[in-house]
Amino acid sequence: MSSYSPKEYWTDLADRYRHEDGKGFAPVLHPGAPDWFNLCVHELQERAWRRALSLCTLPKGASVLDVGCGTGRWVRRYTQSGYSPVGLDGSLSMLKRALELRTIAPLLAARLQSLPFRDGTFDCAQAITVIQHIAALEQQQALGELVRVIKPGGYLILLELIRGHAAHVVSHEAADWIDRVQICGTELISWFGQEFLLLDRILSGAVSFSKGMLVDSHADGLSLPTISEARTKGKQLARRLYWNVRRITVGLSTWVEPMADRLCPPEWATHAVFVFRKPLA
Ligand SMILES: C[S@@+](CC[C@H](N)C(=O)[O-])C[C@H]1O[C@@H](n2cnc3c(N)ncnc32)[C@H](O)[C@@H]1O
Numbered sequence: 001m002s003s004y005s006p007k008e009y010w011t012d013l014a015d016r017y018r019h020e021d022g023k024g025f026a027p028v029l030h031p032g033a034p035d036w037f038n039l040c041v042h043e044l045q046e047r048a049w050r051r052a053l054s055l056c057t058l059p060k061g062a063s064v065l066d067v068g069c070g071t072g073r074w075v076r077r078y079t080q081s082g083y084s085p086v087g088l089d090g091s092l093s094m095l096k097r098a099l100e101l102r103t104i105a106p107l108l109a110a111r112l113q114s115l116p117f118r119d120g121t122f123d124c125a126q127a128i129t130v131i132q133h134i135a136a137l138e139q140q141q142a143l144g145e146l147v148r149v150i151k152p153g154g155y156l157i158l159l160e161l162i163r164g165h166a167a168h169v170v171s172h173e174a175a176d177w178i179d180r181v182q183i184c185g186t187e188l189i190s191w192f193g194q195e196f197l198l199l200d201r202i203l204s205g206a207v208s209f210s211k212g213m214l215v216d217s218h219a220d221g222l223s224l225p226t227i228s229e230a231r232t233k234g235k236q237l238a239r240r241l242y243w244n245v246r247r248i249t250v251g252l253s254t255w256v257e258p259m260a261d262r263l264c265p266p267e268w269a270t271h272a273v274f275v276f277r278k279p280l281a
Pocket residue numbers: 006010011027028029067068069070071072073074088089090091094110111112113127128129130133134
């Protein structure tokens with residue numbers, strides 16, 4: 001993908017992967033990956049989200065804005081935990097899927113860069129893997145908007161990538177994310193690394209590397225339909241093998257994840273979770 005248009009990109013994913021799983025994970029996590037993989041990534045994120053929430057002193061019924069809420073998994077969890085969430089997303093198709101999944105909370109289609117709320121409306125705002133998908137030049141405006149709509153004394157929870165770039169991904173090192181949010185007028189309460197999956201990352205890194213090195217040296221002498229049929233079968237087989245091996249490496253990595261969390265520097269993770277507080281006026 002050379003140019004990235006957020007609304008079209010996310011709407012396309014929401015429409016194409018609408019019924020991929022019964023939980024709405026595929027459009028917002030790893031579209032096209034097996035269900036077990038997205039479930040595993042979701043469970044790791046949910047553990048981190050609960051840890052972040054435990055760092056905030058939020059009374060039951062507190063108002064929470066979930067920006068870039070996608071198919072609504074966090075909005076539903078906030079409701080189940082006794083808070084009063086509002087979900088906002090730039091893609092109507094994402095919100096339609098959230099409704100299908102029985103997200104019982106106000107849902108709004110709007111852009112994060114200009115939030116349709118008054119200053120100081122919410123006790124807490126969060127963006128889970130959202131700011132990383134906004135163009136570099138607009139990220140600061142989006143962060144400023146998030147801080148603006150939080151009440152003095154309110155909280156901001158972010159879970160964002162701290163490594164990796166693509167047309168639709170603009171990540172930053174943890175220290176950089178912290179600076180960017182603090183200059184909007186917040187104080188950092190705490191941050192930690194999220195998703196180490198060390199063994200699995202070694203395997204998937206090696207596969208991506210060797211994919212780049214592979215050249216098709218077996219096509220000579222075969223007719224075109226035979227080549228394409230053989231390629232399709234080969235690809236299907238390779239894909240099955242790849243995910244079977246990853247099931248093992250992801251399983252082992254998940255098992256040691258609590259240890260990695262305790263022993264490894266947080267910068268080794270792929271994502272980080274940040275909890276900020278807007279000072280009392
Ligand atoms: C990776 S998904 C994450 C969804 C959700 N936060 C979750 O964790 O399940 C990113 C979401 O951000 C939304 N999004 C991206 N840029 C946005 C923007 N500028 N304003 C509002 N939503 C945006 C997309 O439509 C998409 O639903």
